[in-house]
Amino acid sequence: MANVSLKKVVKRYGREEVVHGIDLEVAHNEFVVLVGPSGCGKSTTLRMVAGLEDISDGLIEIGGRVVNALPPRSRNISMVFQSYALYPHMTVRENLGFGLKIAKQSDSEIKKRVDEAADILGLEPYMERLPQHLSGGQRQRVAMGRAIVRNPDVFLFDEPLSNLDAKLRGQMRVEIKKLHQRVKTTVIYVTHDQVEAMTLADRIVIMRDGYVEQVGTPSDVFDRPANVFVAGFIGSPPMNLLDAVVASAGGRPVGRLIDGVDVPLPGDVAVREGQEIVIGFRPESFAPRGYSLHGAENSLAMTRPVLIAEPLGTETILFAELGGREVQGKMLNPRVVKAGETLEFTLDLARLHVFDKASGKSLRG
Amino acid sequence: MSASLTMEKPWQRWLIRFGVFVAMVILVVPGAWVVLTAFRPNIEILARPAVWIPHQLTLRNFQGIFGLLTTQPGLPVVQYFINSLVISVTSTVVALAIGMMGGYAFARYRFRGKGALFLGFMLSRTVPGVALSLPLFIVWARIGLIDTELGLIIVYLAINVPFTIWLTDGFFRQIPVDLSEAAQIDGCTRWQAFWRVEFPLARAGLASAAIFAFLTSWNEFALASQLSRTTASKTLPVGLLDFTAQFNVDWAGMSALAVLIIIPALVLTFVVQKQLIAGLTFGGVKG
Ligand SMILES: Nc1ncnc2c1ncn2[C@@H]1O[C@H](COP(=O)(O)OP(=O)(O)OP(=O)(O)O)[C@@H](O)[C@H]1O
Ligand SMILES: [Mg+2]
Numbered sequence: 001m002a003n004v005s006l007k008k009v010v011k012r013y014g015r016e017e018v019v020h021g022i023d024l025e026v027a028h029n030e031f032v033v034l035v036g037p038s039g040c041g042k043s044t045t046l047r048m049v050a051g052l053e054d055i056s057d058g059l060i061e062i063g064g065r066v067v068n069a070l071p072p073r074s075r076n077i078s079m080v081f082q083s084y085a086l087y088p089h090m091t092v093r094e095n096l097g098f099g100l101k102i103a104k105q106s107d108s109e110i111k112k113r114v115d116e117a118a119d120i121l122g123l124e125p126y127m128e129r130l131p132q133h134l135s136g137g138q139r140q141r142v143a144m145g146r147a148i149v150r151n152p153d154v155f156l157f158d159e160p161l162s163n164l165d166a167k168l169r170g171q172m173r174v175e176i177k178k179l180h181q182r183v184k185t186t187v188i189y190v191t192h193d194q195v196e197a198m199t200l201a202d203r204i205v206i207m208r209d210g211y212v213e214q215v216g217t218p219s220d221v222f223d224r225p226a227n228v229f230v231a232g233f234i235g236s237p238p239m240n241l242l243d244a245v246v247a248s249a250g251g252r253p254v255g256r257l258i259d260g261v262d263v264p265l266p267g268d269v270a271v272r273e274g275q276e277i278v279i280g281f282r283p284e285s286f287a288p289r290g291y292s293l294h295g296a297e298n299s300l301a302m303t304r305p306v307l308i309a310e311p312l313g314t315e316t317i318l319f320a321e322l323g324g325r326e327v328q329g330k331m332l333n334p335r336v337v338k339a340g341e342t343l344e345f346t347l348d349l350a351r352l353h354v355f356d357k358a359s360g361k362s363l364r365g
Numbered sequence: 366m367s368a369s370l371t372m373e374k375p376w377q378r379w380l381i382r383f384g385v386f387v388a389m390v391i392l393v394v395p396g397a398w399v400v401l402t403a404f405r406p407n408i409e410i411l412a413r414p415a416v417w418i419p420h421q422l423t424l425r426n427f428q429g430i431f432g433l434l435t436t437q438p439g440l441p442v443v444q445y446f447i448n449s450l451v452i453s454v455t456s457t458v459v460a461l462a463i464g465m466m467g468g469y470a471f472a473r474y475r476f477r478g479k480g481a482l483f484l485g486f487m488l489s490r491t492v493p494g495v496a497l498s499l500p501l502f503i504v505w506a507r508i509g510l511i512d513t514e515l516g517l518i519i520v521y522l523a524i525n526v527p528f529t530i531w532l533t534d535g536f537f538r539q540i541p542v543d544l545s546e547a548a549q550i551d552g553c554t555r556w557q558a559f560w561r562v563e564f565p566l567a568r569a570g571l572a573s574a575a576i577f578a579f580l581t582s583w584n585e586f587a588l589a590s591q592l593s594r595t596t597a598s599k600t601l602p603v604g605l606l607d608f609t610a611q612f613n614v615d616w617a618g619m620s621a622l623a624v625l626i627i628i629p630a631l632v633l634t635f636v637v638q639k640q641l642i643a644g645l646t647f648g649g650v651k652g
Contacts, residue, residue: 052546072549079550085543089565099551102561150551 002063002076002153002186003028004049010057011044011210019044019210021058031180031187035197036207037233042190043158045207049188050079050156063153078147079156082163084139086131092118092142093127099150117145120182121175137168144176148183157189161196173199194234198222206230228360231280231353237330239280242323243357246275255279255354257323263300263347269354269363277363280353283317286329286345293332294348303344309337320345396627402620403427410616426621442622444596445604449626452514452600453582456521460578463522464529465571469559471530472537473545483534486527494524498591505592512594520588525578532577536570537563572637583630601626 004026011019019041026032034042047053049060051072060067067075078099086095096117100110118124121141131139140160147155160176161169177200180187191197197204198218206213206221206229214226225231231239244255244263253271254262263279271277284293289301304320316334319326320343329345331337354363373381402410404422425434432439470476471483501520502511510516540563548558564571586602593599601622608619 050546050550052549071554072546073552073554077550079547081543081547083541083543085541085547087544087548087562089562098548098561102552102557146547146551 003030003061004154004186004188005061006045006049006058007061008058009045009048009055009060011041011048011053012056017056017210019048022207022210022212024205024212024215026186026188029184029186031189031200031202032205033189033191033197033201033203034205034207035191035194035233036213038192040207041210042192042207046079046156046158046188046190049154050077051075076153077156078150078152078154079158080143080147080160082159084131084143084160084163086139086142086146088131091128091130092123092134092145095131095142096123096145096149099146103150113149113151117149120148120179121145136164137172140164140172144179148179153186155185155187155189157187157191159191160189162191162193169196176200195236198234204234206233224362224364225280225353226362228278228280228355231355231362235282237283237317237328239282239353240286240322240325240327241278241280241355242325242327244277244279244323246271246273246277248273259322259324261302261323263352264349265354266349266352266364271354271363276357278355278357278360279323280355281347281351283328283330285348285351286327287331288318288329288337288343289346291331291334292346292348294346294350296346298349299346300349301344301346303342305342306337306339308339311336318343399620399623402616403624404621405617407615407617426617427625429618430621430625440604440607440622441596441599442601442604442625445599445601446625448514448593448596448598449583449600449602452517452521452598453579455514456518456525456582457575457578459518460522460525460529461571461575464526464574464578465533465567467526467530468533468535469537469563471534473542483530486530489523489527490531494585495587498588501588502591511592512598514598516592517582517589517598517600520592521578521582521585524585525581528581529574529578532574533567533570536567540566576634576637579633580630583626 004024006022006024008021008023009019010017010021022045024032034045036042044053048055049062051067051070051074055068062075062077087098090098093114096114097110100113105113118127121144123138123141123145126134126138126142131142134142140163143160157176161172164172173196176189180200189196189200201218203215203217204221205215208229214221214230216224216226221230221234225234225239228241232241242257244257246265247254247256247262249262249264253265253269253273255265255277256262257279265271287293289296302322304322306318306320307326308319310317310319311334314333316331316337318329318331318337320329321327337343355361356363401419403426404424405419406421406423406425409416409420428434430440430442471479505511505516510519544562544566545555545558548562549555553561584602585600586605589600589603590606593603605619605622605626608615608622
């Protein structure tokens with residue numbers, strides 16, 4: 001059993017605190033992704049788990065054992081670095097076997113396990129090459145191979161795919177997922193790419209400025225973002241976020257946008273009249289009539305000229321004006337749309353997100 | 366690099382070649398003259414007008430140094446050679462050990478006063494060695510280090526350690542910290558990570574640092590001539606002075622000994638030349 005738990009973990013560099021008391025429970029064999037914008041403390045947190053950074057305050061436990069004072073080698077973890085950190089003076093075979101050699105395994109055992117890992121990752125053709133003679137994708141594989149060879153309790157990944165081109169990144173993402181299904185281990189994976197987070201994670205931890213903003217399954221954070229930050233961070237294209245003031249129309253609470261449009265609020269939000277709120281809706285929830293996921297009922301119809309149309313094949317992203325801002329909508333199974341064309345859009349009210357403007361917190365129950 | 370990128374016209378190429386030729390002549394001729402002189406009889410060397418093309422070549426000068434001629438007593442070259450070797454090797458090895466640790470510390474650790482300390486080391490290199498000879502002489506005389514090998518070893522350490530630190534700092538800086546961290550996660554202690562990963566990668570740099578340190582000590586004359594008196598500590602370069610008498614200088618003998626001094630340095634340089642070049646260019650990219 002190798003669950004990882006962080007209890008009020010703090011990191012300070014000198015007087016500056018960069019991680020502010022993080023609590024996190026990673027279950028045995030769970031794939032947890034830390035995601036957040038650059039500089040939010042993802043790497044720092046991961047490196048504290050690895051033992052590469054001192055823990056300023058709080059506790060980190062791996063498999064129920066407090067590891068605060070243990071050096072990296074005693075934590076039975078593996079880490080894949082963004083730079084891959086392959087040993088330049090060792091062949092692929094030596095790179096893979098290095099950890100086992102340090103652990104004084106027998107040559108036959110090393111060979112067996114290295115060959116096994118090479119087989120899983122398709123590294124056989126390059127075993128005697130030096131890292132400098134490998135492509136980026138091959139280096140990435142070697143780095144992963146080096147991590148799995150030692151059969152660790154916990155895998156740590158720090159942006160392992162960010163040095164690959166988009167296509168290769170997609171392929172490796174799938175491979176990592178396959179690898180996790182095959183080699184069941186606890187994984188903590190750091191990325192700033194929300195697509196990677198959504199596709200790989202059992203649970204996502206969204207961080208900002210050294211705080212955890214939300215922890216949840218991909219559908220949790222996508223469908224029920226806890227605050228404006230998470231709402232804007234997860235999803236691509238991002239959620240549309242419009243300032244509004246709560247008013248009452250026909251006895252029902254509405255959010256009055258800056259341009260005077262009233263958006264009926266869902267019944268389960270607790271608001272008071274005059275409250276400043278942020279209304280959020282995903283591009284999927286804003287589409288021309290007949291090209292949307294949602295039906296006509298419980299939706300708000302409006303006619304808008306299209307500012308820009310971005311055809312992507314199976315869908316077209318449409319830009320229109322609402323609430324004094326440019327918003328993005330998604331047209332499914334699209335026909336050709338020209339900029340300047342006027343369309344009737346419908347806004348899915350069932351999937352509306354409502355946040356308090358002052359605190360940023362979600363107001364949906 | 367730029368020469369291969371820009372197309373040069375033939376006359377430009379010839380101009381460059383001519384420039385290189387002139388530079389090489391300026392560099393090589395004095396050395397070649399010394400070598401030539403070492404194989405010529407003193408009469409021919411001192412002839413006026415000068416004899417440019419040697420009429421006869423001889424090994425007498427070398428025989429003279431080793432006392433193989435009956436006409437003059439030999440010099441204690443073997444003792445000088447041993448002194449030179451002991452002093453140079455010891456100061457190189459110790460400077461490398463200290464310098465490597467220091468360079469590693471500067472490259473990897475953050476500590477108070479790091480910048481100032483580093484600057485201090487570099488500034489110490491700006492003081493010309495000769496300027497130190499008088500104070501050194503006085504201090505060494507007080508504590509009894511005049512005319513000892515230890516005395517010279519300490520002096521050369523003081524010269525070589527800052528330079529070695531500077532050089533190795535540059536090399537370790539080029540090795541990503543990730544590698545040592547990866548090794549530690551792979552099960553190494555910090556110490557093992559250093560020897561297994563960082564040291565092998567810095568080896569070219571350390572080799573060049575070693576050559577620089579060795580050659581500095583091997584060739585040093587100004588300070589050694591002040592601080593050594595007898596065969597107890599005299600090094601080969603100081604031994605050259607044995608050829609100057611009150612009224613005349615035995616240029617032939619001096620040149621012969623100079624050739625003997627150059628040979629080990631040349632051999633050493635050739636042996637590690639490949640590493641040296643790799644080291645120099647590697648270190649040269651340092652920001
Ligand atoms: N050695 C250090 N000294 C001082 N501050 C540091 C140090 N290392 C990191 N920081 C700060 O800690 C914060 C978190 O850094 P961290 O590397 O964890 O960010 P990150 O979330 O991994 O970002 P990225 O996506 O860019 O890798 C940053 O504000 C950074 O400036
Ligand atoms: Mg990072």
